[in-house]
């Protein structure tokens with residue numbers, strides 16, 4: 048049985064000093080912060096006491112990895128890691144080969160504790176550092192960690208934590224994609240009962256991200272690269288304070304990849320299977336007119352999902368044609384647009400389409416106007432099917448792809464496009480995959496720690 052007396056002595060002068068600070072603190076905040084210092088010292092004492100006790104236990108030495116002879120102790124050596132509560136130190140036995148093989152020192156206690164040979168920070172500090180880095184610049188994350196741990200944490204240490212954990216997340220994804228390519232479908236993620244019958248919405252969007260031109264070197268002009276993002280969510284319902292029922296995205300899952308739409312395809316399909324595309328009562332693909340994304344939809348999802356073209360985007364195309372064709376005749380343009388938009392909204396794009404086609408027949412039309420009209424006509428023709436807005440409105444579905452597009456934008460914009468930020472490919476990828484793990488609820492499994500306290504304790 049662990050006893051506090053063994054690990055912390057009340058006559059220890061450093062503890063006495065901290066206790067006095069608690070006693071003399073005036074304001075409540077100062078009192079709490081002073082008591083926190085005691086708690087921190089107490090934690091370190093407790094952990095070190097347990098480690099010291101474990102180091103004294105007899106142990107059976109493993110065989111030498113080179114020759115198989117049983118290792119022998121070459122005495123005790125000190126070990127230290129930085130923890131959330133400051134530095135933790137312990138001494139433990141280190142073994143070596145009796146036949147003199149050149150092998151790295153073996154410390155069975157460290158192995159039992161899950162501490163890697165070159166690890167300098169403990170797991171809870173690493174995962175907290177990564178969690179903060181998912182949302183804020185490395186320097187800010189380091190400063191916050193420093194406040195909490197009562198020691199100095201460098202931005203570089205936080206960055207290193209991300210570079211160590213990011214590849215783990217990427218490796219996991221890679222394995223899942225490989226399994227999928229071999230025909231092994233991933234299990235579906237469990238859903239809350241009220242969402243099981245809700246429509247599954249999905250969509251994708253591209254965002255540009257600033258990169259360093261040459262790998263890690265900060266010199267030279269910024270190179271902008273496209274990142275593809277995809278989102279899957281259930282269309283849940285939310286009652287506002289005034290009692291109004293409004294649609295709201297629930298169980299949101301994001302995918303993203305640095306690269307073209309082809310790179311997104313497998314990732315989006317993997318997540319779609321996980322989110323129940325094969326069994327959902329209704330699946331809707333929401334998108335603006337971006338051609339590559341519609342191509343992706345047609346390639347992969349038409350068998351399961353209905354496409355819905357962003358209404359506002361379609362209406363904007365109508366406006367473009369009106370502006371070109373009825374140039375200068377503003378009242379007439381506005382009247383026509385109002386009529387065509389209304390028809391579109393009620394699932395009858397044909398009238399507007401016919402007018403645009405007719406306008407194209409007019410002789411002596413300026414080439415630029417003709418080009419615009421031709422583009423709009425092709426656009427509306429291509430998306431004739433995904434424009435049944437009447438039906439969607441009746442189902443309570445949003446007419447715009449904004450909910451979907453903003454999720455993709457948020458994922459990238461919020462963290463990767465701050466003032467002066469420029470990324471290396473690895474640096475970006477590692478952080479991106481941690482960010483995805485966080486928003487998709489798999490962050491803690493990635494670190495095998497539980498940062499969130501259990502509710503029933």
Ligand SMILES: [Zn+2]
Pocket residue numbers: 111112113114115116144145146147148
């Ligand atoms: Zn050996």
